[in-house]
Amino acid sequence: MDEEQLARIAGLPKTELHLHFEGAAPPAFIRGLAAEKQVDLSRIFNEDGSYAYRDFTHFLSVYEAATGVLKTPEDFARLCRAVLEESAANGVVYSETFLSPDFCGGGDVSAWRDYLHAIREAAEAAERDLGVTLRGIVTCIRHFGPDKARAAALCAAETADDWLVGFGMAGDENRGRQRDFAYSFDMAREAGLQLTSHAGEWRGPSEVREAVEDLRVTRIGHGVRAIEDPATVEMLAERGVTLEVCPGSNVVLGVYPALADHPIDRLRRAGVKVTVSTDDPPFFHTTMRREYTGLAQRFGWDEEVFAEINNTAMDAAFCDAATRAAVKKRLEPS
Structure with missing residues (x-):
């Protein structure tokens, strides 16, 4: 692939579904x-x-x-602007970000409302100024335990609307089981929120299956180790579960030794819905432009494949239909 085509790919409008808010600082x-x-x-x-x-x-x-220096709603509003400036610089037009009430008010609903209001105001201003549409997904932190997760789910349920659109789980995958958090996911589902969970990054295919079957999520954060079990790959493809894949993160953290070993292309060819995200971009020395060019160079993905990836992401996005339609128009070739 020549430099001109790589430059075109790097400059494509992009969607991102897996971005940790504080981790993008x-x-x-x-x-x-x-x-x-x-x-x-x-x-x-x-x-x-x-x-x-x-x-x-x-x-x-x-x-x-x-994250410990982020103390006030104003701190988080400033962070929102900084994160979205980076997103805009990389051609991102739509993003969903993980927000944790544990870091925004300690899980107290009243305090969480103040933080959420500040973040949302900053996001709406950035959308006007920078052209990036942001939506929020509340995440519980797995290694904080099920009780803390219930507090996070209550915060999510009490503030669910057209901007706060999802609930999920992040944190140390090696702590506890997916099913330990079923109560929190049920609470979020009853509030009308859509669901995702980190799985299959550190633990194997059974973790992915458990997230789908026990928590009834429609998306999986990472999920790449599903490739180790053909039956799990088939299950993901048949059920239309979307994977929020973060190749650069997986390589830097040692899940795979190099991008050439990453299974994103094999998963896609097996019929699994895959998307591309950065996870915690400054921690992993990556950007969305870098993710795109890396995949193009390693797997020969061209503009047509990235159009498919973006369309898959928007079909799986937790936003409302009007927002989805507006973003899809922006993704169309000019």
Whole structure:
């Protein structure tokens, strides 16, 4: 694939369904906020200013340390602007982001409303200024346990509307079982929210199956290790479950040694609905432009394939029909 075609692919309008809000915080933004608050976070940065961590468990602790300087609704509004500026610079026209009430008010519904209001106002301003449409998905944190998850689900249920559109679970996949969180997912479903859960990143295909069967999700965060079991791949394809795939993240964290080993292309060819996202982009030294060009170079994906990927993402998006239709128009070739 020549440089001209790669440049066209990098410049395509894009959709992103798997973006952790705090995890998308540019390091410079967190360093600046820490300086304002006189908090020493030097231990979480490399000499070049990037986030420093050793492995997935350490990544979670660095993530939570960085998040620790985000204290007020105004802090989160400023973060929203910074995140969406990065999205716009990478051609993203629609994004869904994971928001945790645990980090926004400690799981208290009243406090959560204040944080959510500030984030939403900033998102609406950014949509006018930058052309990026954002929607929110409340996530419980798996390693915080089922009780905390119920508080997060209550926050989600109490604020579900046309902007806060989904509920999911993130965190350490090696803690507990998907079914431990069924109560929270049932609560969110009854409130009209659509559902996703991280699965099949660190644990194998059985974890993916459990998320689909026990939590009744329509999307899976990552889900890539389903490739290890043909029956699970067939189940995903037959049920139309969409995978929120984050290739760069999987490689950096060592789920796969290199992009050439990543199963996204095999999953797609097997009929599984796959999408492309960055996960926690500054932590994993990636952007949506970089994800697209990497996939084009490694698997020969051209503009037609990326159009399919974006269409799949919008069909799986948790937004309302009017928003979906408007975004799809923006994705059409000019």
